[in-house]
Amino acid sequence: MTAPYELIYYTGVPGRGEHIRLILEEAGVPYKDTQFLSFSEAKKSVTTSLISSHDNPSYFAPPLFKHGDLVISQTPNILLYLGPKLGLVGKQENDLYRVNALALTALDLLSNEVHDTHHPIGTMLAWEEQRVESKRRSREWVENRLPTVFAYWERVLGNEKRGLGPWLLGDSFTYADLVLFQCLDGTHYAFPKAMKQARESGKYDKVFKLYEDVKARPNVAGYLASERRQKYQDWGIYRHYDDNDVVAE
Amino acid sequence: MTAPYELIYYTGVPGRGEHIRLILEEAGVPYKDTQFLSFSEAKKSVTTSLISSHDNPSYFAPPLFKHGDLVISQTPNILLYLGPKLGLVGKQENDLYRVNALALTALDLLSNEVHDTHHPIGTMLAWEEQRVESKRRSREWVENRLPTVFAYWERVLGNEKRGLGPWLLGDSFTYADLVLFQCLDGTHYAFPKAMKQARESGKYDKVFKLYEDVKARPNVAGYLASERRQKYQDWGIYRHYDDNDVVAE
Numbered sequence: 001m002t003a004p005y006e007l008i009y010y011t012g013v014p015g016r017g018e019h020i021r022l023i024l025e026e027a028g029v030p031y032k033d034t035q036f037l038s039f040s041e042a043k044k045s046v047t048t049s050l051i052s053s054h055d056n057p058s059y060f061a062p063p064l065f066k067h068g069d070l071v072i073s074q075t076p077n078i079l080l081y082l083g084p085k086l087g088l089v090g091k092q093e094n095d096l097y098r099v100n101a102l103a104l105t106a107l108d109l110l111s112n113e114v115h116d117t118h119h120p121i122g123t124m125l126a127w128e129e130q131r132v133e134s135k136r137r138s139r140e141w142v143e144n145r146l147p148t149v150f151a152y153w154e155r156v157l158g159n160e161k162r163g164l165g166p167w168l169l170g171d172s173f174t175y176a177d178l179v180l181f182q183c184l185d186g187t188h189y190a191f192p193k194a195m196k197q198a199r200e201s202g203k204y205d206k207v208f209k210l211y212e213d214v215k216a217r218p219n220v221a222g223y224l225a226s227e228r229r230q231k232y233q234d235w236g237i238y239r240h241y242d243d244n245d246v247v248a249e
Numbered sequence: 250m251t252a253p254y255e256l257i258y259y260t261g262v263p264g265r266g267e268h269i270r271l272i273l274e275e276a277g278v279p280y281k282d283t284q285f286l287s288f289s290e291a292k293k294s295v296t297t298s299l300i301s302s303h304d305n306p307s308y309f310a311p312p313l314f315k316h317g318d319l320v321i322s323q324t325p326n327i328l329l330y331l332g333p334k335l336g337l338v339g340k341q342e343n344d345l346y347r348v349n350a351l352a353l354t355a356l357d358l359l360s361n362e363v364h365d366t367h368h369p370i371g372t373m374l375a376w377e378e379q380r381v382e383s384k385r386r387s388r389e390w391v392e393n394r395l396p397t398v399f400a401y402w403e404r405v406l407g408n409e410k411r412g413l414g415p416w417l418l419g420d421s422f423t424y425a426d427l428v429l430f431q432c433l434d435g436t437h438y439a440f441p442k443a444m445k446q447a448r449e450s451g452k453y454d455k456v457f458k459l460y461e462d463v464k465a466r467p468n469v470a471g472y473l474a475s476e477r478r479q480k481y482q483d484w485g486i487y488r489h490y491d492d493n494d495v496v497a498e
Contacts, residue, residue: 052408055341057417060354060401072346074353080329081346092304097321097330104323105309112361120369120382122389124397133370133382140371148373152309159301168306 003068005031005082008049010062011042013236014186014229016075016111017063022178023079025223027086035230076104079175088175095169102156102168102176109149110183114190115237117141117244131243138244142194146248150204153180157206165206166213173217181214186238190245197247252317254280254331257298259311260291262485263435263478265324265360266312271427272328274472276335284479325353328424337424344418351405351417351425358398359432363439364486366390366493380492387493391443395497399453402429406455414455415462430463435487442496 005024009017011034024031034042049064049071059073065081072078080100083089089096120137121130162170167177184207188195199208214220223229232238254273258266260283273280283291298313298320308322314330321327329349332338338345369386370379411419416426433456437444448457463469472478481487 052405052410055344055347055410057347057351057408057411058401058404059350060358070343070346072343072350074350076325077346077349077353080349081343094319094321094330095304097319097326098304098306100326100329101308101321101323102306104326109309116365121386122393124393125389133385136382137370140374144373145371152307155307156301159306161301161304162306 005029006066007031007033007035008045008062008064008066009034009042010046011035011037011039012230013233014182014231014238015063015236018182018230019075019107019179020063020065020078020082021228022182022220022223023082023086023088023175025228026175026178026217026219027082027088028219029086033228035228076100076107079103079179083175086175088173088178090169090172090174092172095172095174098169099174099176102174103179105152106176106180106183109145109152110180110187111237113141113145113149114183114187117190118239118241127239127241134241135243138191138241139246142191142246143248146191146194146198147203150198150207153207153210154204157210166210168210177210177214178220181211181220184211185215186232189232190238190240192240193245193247254278255315256280256282256284257294257311257313257315258283258291259295260284260286260288261479262482263431263480263487264312264485267431267479268324268356268428269312269314269327269331270477271431271469271472272331272335272337272424274477275424275427275466275468276331276337277468278335282477284477325349325356328352328428332424335424337422337427339418339421339423341421344421344423347418348423348425351423352428354401355425355429355432358394358401359429359436360486362390362394362398363432363436366439367488367490376488376490383490384492387440387490388495391440391495392497395440395443395447396452399447399456402456402459403453406459415459417459426459426463427469430460430469433460434464435481438481439487439489440494441489442494446496 007017007020034045046062050059052058054069056071064073065078089099117138118127118134120133156168157165167173198204256269283294295311299308301307303318305320313322314327338348366387367376367383369382405417406414416422447453
């Protein structure tokens with residue numbers, strides 16, 4: 001009997017764990033998920049799994065992923081572990097490293113940086129304690145960073161070397177597409193006005209098309225419509241604050 | 250004839266490229282490095298390499314690594330590509346994923362977060378434009394984040410499951426140790442007072458021992474003493490500002 005795949009994460013928000021759910025849902029494989037535990041049980045599972053066990057070192061933060069005796073942390077690392085097993089790392093030699101680079105870049109630019117708009121001074125302080133700086137960082141992000149970041153993804157999708165889409169690696173759908181989708185989806189929750197402005201500008205049509213194309217994939221669409229897809233809340237990676245929801249001038 | 254390893258990065262600071270140099274120097278393999286070009290030639294090489302070529306998508310930022318027709322970006326991704334080839338990913342099944350998790354965590358906590366102390370509002374603004382916020386974030390980092398982060402690494406190094414050091418995976422020296430070393434070295438440059446305080450506290454002896462042990466490895470020591478090791482400058486990842494160099498109260 002093969003060991004089950006087990007996602008260990010807090011319950012109540014999609015969070016970083018969502019990237020792991022999406023790759024598993026797209027592939028249609030069963031997995032265990034601590035989201036179905038109570039909040040305190042899920043938290044206890046996270047805490048316990050961060051401690052070293054078998055040959056695994058201690059880890060710093062969830063998501064964690066368990067497969068038999070192996071426990072690993074770090075979102076892009078878990079995707080890297082699953083990607084080849086689920087056939088989502090491209091078709092050409094060394095595509096794994098191209099996919100990993102794209103996934104890491106999406107997480108840097110549209111998960112970490114968007115997270116930091118609500119926590120510019122420190123992750124250990126509440127948003128209320130850094131509200132002024134958060135507003136300033138959000139404006140800076142919308143006005144200067146969003147155009148740079150979206151122009152980059154538009155450039156990747158207009159890359160004639162890999163076949164002009166629809167995916168980041170041309171005709172190969174990979175987990176990097178899922179990561180970018182989830183990052184765009186979360187950013188939409190955090191910054192609806194700026195995202196509407198970006199969409200209507202017509203400058204990033206390939207990026208928004210990829211977003212819609214991933215969303216329409218049967219297994220992804222089925223998952224998004226299910227109860228397994230949790231709602232964004234204002235204590236997760238992506239948060240909506242009216243103060244921060246500005247448009248570029 | 251095998252294709253050479255080529256690091257493509259700006260010249261003049263160690264930067265994120267340093268992690269790539271350290272793994273190659275530790276392994277004692279030859280490599281090309283754009284640091285030996287003039288500043289403008291190195292920048293041109295970076296810019297050119299960010300554009301899609303062969304089967305490689307466009308990338309967002311250096312470091313870039315070229316091996317034959319393959320071009321990849323993202324520091325942890327380049328290390329992941331080289332680690333197995335250079336025998337620096339541990340001895341047990343799936344250690345690669347444990348090493349990658351530890352390397353990603355070191356880069357998150359002691360490269361990205363330390364970088365953000367001088368750029369809390371945005372990477373596209375100069376430090377002078379966010380000097381007040383930078384000071385606040387630095388104090389927050391020294392007082393609250395440093396103890397959390399150092400206590401984590403001390404815990405990994407006191408992990409009885411993998412043999413109580415001297416390395417992060419017990420008796421297996423891996424590239425995660427090199428990454429943590431470089432992160433600690435850069436943090437020392439940025440926050441000498443806080444690092445002295447941390448060292449003298451006696452709370453993180455295993456962490457500082459790992460730092461010294463990596464530094465003393467023959468190939469690393471030889472490299473650090475060579476002209477190939479560039480000096481930190483106040484336009485890199487790690488910057489020293491007297492304003493920010495505080496101690497915990």
